[in-house]
Amino acid sequence: MSELVPIFQSSYLYEIEIAKTKLESREIPSYIKNEYVNNIAVFPISQNYYLMVSQRDFEAAEKILAENNDLPETGHQDPVAP
8 A cells, every 4th residue: 555645735624525525536535634633622723634645646636636626716725745
């Protein structure tokens, strides 16, 4: 199994979930890092969420997320290079 690398980060979980769904529709597995941080914190904290993919899937995932500029357009998305 290849190492997981971040492909997308946002302070909004819903943006990460949109990108994750897009990858899953193309059969590219992904993992959301920090998904449950606010579930265990006593007070909600500002936390960046990261969408992680296998290093071997990075290029394909990057192309999928870049298609038609389908990343959420809130100005908060930050593509991440390995």
